[in-house]
Amino acid sequence: MKVAIGSDHNAFDLKETIKEFLGDTEHDVIDFGCYSKDAIDYPDVAFEVSKAISEGEVERGILFCGTGIGVSIAANKYPGIRAALTHDVYSAERAQLSNNAQIITMGAQIIGTEVAKKVVAAYLNVSWAEGSKRKIDKIVEKEKEFVSENFKSVVKDNNCC
Incomplete structure (x- = not known):
């Protein structure tokens, strides 16, 4: 599956960790930024990931910011996108199973690295029923x-x- 990933500067380290984690899977990961800890505005990345999903370039997306709230709000402004804020395995699974969310979001200041990996794996390992x-x-x-x-x-x- 093609998966878009993106973050603002507050979540750069977590995005890079998850990108590396996904590199060990069968998923094809496309990084939409940011590419350093230089300050950027999270809506720009959220809109680019949403656009890529809308245009069929990728199937799903994972977005990060400090809390996960901002990128979720921004992504959900894009027509046709359903982005779900997830910080646990159950909500990540339900985001896909119950809501067919194309994007999950997380907050780097909220979630730990190991839990984030489990959330991502749970989300990507289920399909909408x-x-x-x-x-x-x-x-x-x-x-x-x-x-x-x-x-x-x-x-x-x-x-x-």
């Missing part, structure tokens, strides 16, 4: 409704069409 398909379909339909309404508003505001 469509048991909650009805619920996910509702989320997808509401998102389409919001995107459609927003598009109409943008067109109207720009005196177009």
Whole structure:
């Protein structure tokens, strides 16, 4: 499976550790940054990973920041993306099994390295069973409704069409 990975500067070390951990697996890992401890804005990385998933470049993503909250919020702004904040094995499994989350997020200031490895392994070793398909379909339909309404508003505001 192709997996995107990314972080801000606060989580650079954890991202690098997880990237190395995944290098020992069958997964193909694509690093979307950051590439040093120089300060960057986490939404930029979260949006790039979300875009790669939306365009089919990768199948899943793993994002890190200080708490995992910021990258989760940013990734979830991207249409069609479901990102789940996970700091334990059970929530990582459920992110995929129940919610078909394409991205999990973690906080480097919250989770330890060994637990993070277990969370990542749990997430990548399960597939969506469509048991909650009805619920996910509702989320997808509401998102389409919001995107459609927003598009109409943008067109109207720009005196177009």
